Amino acid sequence: MANKVRVRFAPSPTGGLHLGGVRTVLFNYLFAKKHQGDFIVRVEDTDQTRWVDGAEKYIFDCLDWCGLIPDESVIHGGSYTPYRQSERKPIYRQYAEQLIQQGNAYYAFDTSAELEAMREKLKAAGSNSLQYDHHIRMSMNNSLRLLPEETKALIDAGTPYVIRIKVNPNELIPFSDMIRGEMEFDTNTVDDKVLLKADGMPTYHLAVVVDDHLMKITHAFRGEEWLPSAPVHILLWKYLFGLDQMPHWAHLPLILKPDGNGKLSKRDGDRLGFPVYAMDWIDPTTKEVTKGFKELGFLPEAFINLLAVLGWNDGTEQEVFSLEELIEKFSIEKVHKGGAKFDFEKAKWFNQEWIKKLPIENYKERVKEIFLSKGVSNIEDSYLGDVMNLIKERCILLPDFYTQGVYFFDSPSSYDEASVKPKWDEAKKEYFNSLIDQLNQLESWDAISIETIFKQIATEKNSKVGELQMMLRVFLVGSKMGPGLFIIAETIGKTNTLQRIENALKVFVA
RNA sequence: GGCGCGUUGGUCAAGGGGUUAAGACGCCUCCCUUUCACGGAGGAGUCACGGGUUCGAUUCCCGUACGUGCUACCA
Structure with a gap:
């Protein structure tokens, strides 16, 4: 690769930052730094209905805590501004129109009721595909079926419409993934995805392709849940910029819930009693607080470490890695294909290891705050340091310093x-x-x-x-x-x- | 349902045609400490199943099962 490596993390500001999200950031970051490349954060806020106040700032706070600092972003600047997709709105329409000109996309005027009716009809007919695709598009209300003047009249009349990609049937789309190797998708199973929504905002599909191109992204990492839509993105690259310009893709394995199976979700954390978010997330409307790793007493070093080895291993027996070591040793080929169940016990072990490993100065302030919050005052710095050194190997999470060390500050209130x-x-x-x-x-x-x-x-x-x-x-x-x-x-x-x-x-x- | 992806102990995992199939977490026992940890020494526990290919498959191929993801004008 002659060009400078450029990767991006593209979160949607819709709430707390999930473990899986942080791991995606981490792998992006490690890959970029290993190749002296740039790590970009692009905010994908194209869904105005899901936008949550404060979520964007929260994401950057989490990255900051983790020590995964972007080279370019909304707040770090860069030469590919803006880094917020809502501010790039006009750009996408231009490309969507270009696709229509080329015959690779079309206007669709179907209302949601009509779409629903279409699916019902397909279901009733026993079809195993409920998709808006080449089978049914000629029976729908779109510019493919309508006369050009009819289409124009509808648009001029202000009829809401979306722009859909026109996927040709009977094509095999080869695809190479850095983690999964070679695969192939059959366009017969790919639907005519919406590219531009009625509100003029792009969907993810159009936005990633356009922005990855404009921001010169060379390697694109994302969760495995995106794999099924990869053919759409490949088609878009082919139609818009040429396949030779497309970044190398890597679809990361999922982080699964500890019991049973399935993608780890915030609910699992609540249910099983462990955090799923990097930091405390306070829902701005309900004020409900979801606990984060940070506030529970994790060290960022441990958090990064445990995430790194969830789906990656350097092939040796080493398990404790610093960020610097990870940058040095990380290789995308060693990333697993299968998802990994999250194990909170092991997560705590990593924290314990890092508490023992790091000089106490690294986290003394946080421990002091814990003591203060529990009502212990008059904490002398060097005394606290002595105490911490004495008890650090019996602490797993930061608040353990309080439970393991109160008696250094207060006389016992009861006796065994x-x-x-x-x-x-x-x-x-x-x-x-x-x-x-x-x-x-x-x-x-x-x-x-x-x-x-x-x-x-x-x-x-x-x-x-x-x-x-x-x-x-x-x-x-x-x-x-x-x-x-x-x-x-x-x-x-x-x-x-x-x-x-x-x-x-x-x-x-x- | 369709399509995709996956499957080494309870969990994370190394390995890869011939091995006693590493290591870690957790669990159990013992040592250390008349405490709790740390540390040390042990222990139980595994290649999803069925066919091939092969002298030989956990490893390669094909099926099956199971799991999971997607199938939105969400990302």
Whole structure:
């Protein structure tokens, strides 16, 4: 390929950005960056009835969070403006008219009621195709059947019409897909798709072809659900710009729901309790919030990573990849043909890996916000850092830092009495009283010194160290969890440690 | 219904005419820790089915089944 690689992601601003959408972005991005190409985002807002306020900005926010920054877009600029299809409206009509001139398209005046009647009739006749195609187009209300002056009269009278592609029967359309290899479509099964709608907006079919050409797209990635309409797009390329100008296509496998089968949808996430959108999406009309990976506590690195290996594998045992590694190792040939079921457990594992792998500075601010939102104030930055380093390997999602680390900030509000009570006796009480004394006199407050004293007293009193350790842990933490006991004591400090032991003693002695 | 695409453990998957069919997630057992994790050591669990081709098929071919996508003036 002599030309610079140019790929595009073409979302419709209709709501939250789905996992599958982000993966499409990712594969586009990886392919482009691997070949030093450009990644373009083109907003496909040709359906005014589905347009949702705020959805476009939301999509860019998601890309931003993921670190998949477009080279050209509505907000990043570029030399192929505008990048919003609604603003390119006049362009499409021109090409639709050109197709009519060439005899590859026609005006159709059929009302939706007429179309419905046509389908009913076909159904009644036992036809297995309900399509508007060469079988029936000569019996419909279009410029193919009408006299030229009749057509003109209708248009002049302002009759609403659409422009349809005229698909010739009995043609075999060969098609080469970067992922699926060679295939062939029979035009007998392809219908006369609407190219230009009554409102003057193009349908997806016309718009992708025209814009991919105008924006010099070299490689086009999209979901597998588009495969059946590929022949229409190929025909359009052939009629309009020439097949040699057509981008290389790659139809990505679908991301399936974890249980049963089928395309993963937002509903599945709600039903099974995991996110499907990249970030929280708030429906502007209902105000309903749909949870996103970000807000649930995922790291963008993990999110990208888990998406990348859903349908792609580099052939080695490696599973954890950074964006840079992905750019280096990605190859379209290694993308699978079959869909992959989404597994939230595995998704969480990736996040855990990235929490362990990344320096805490990468996500410290987010953790701080979580603590703040839970009502923990007076968070000192370096202290939070110490705590995070201590507990990071027991956190899967970011909010786990709170549940795993609250006790570093607040004294326990309750104790695991069931563990302590049965073993509690007078000797234990004496032990902890002298521990308080000795600890009080301790000059250097560090884990080793605390442990030394702790064990020394135990030996003197001839008590079981393990049991005492468990008790001290419950006193300081509230339950049997957390990292090394003495490092906890060191971290929370002398005053806090002593205070907490005394508080606990009051509870257990009584 | 028609057309397209797909099918290696529960899930993600490597592999590809001859292998003990990798690895990961999850699950189970054990070790470490008198805690929870992390980590370590094990374990259970698989080539959808039927025909070919072949000395030999999980791998190649053809069917079948199953799944899934599309079949809108939605993308």
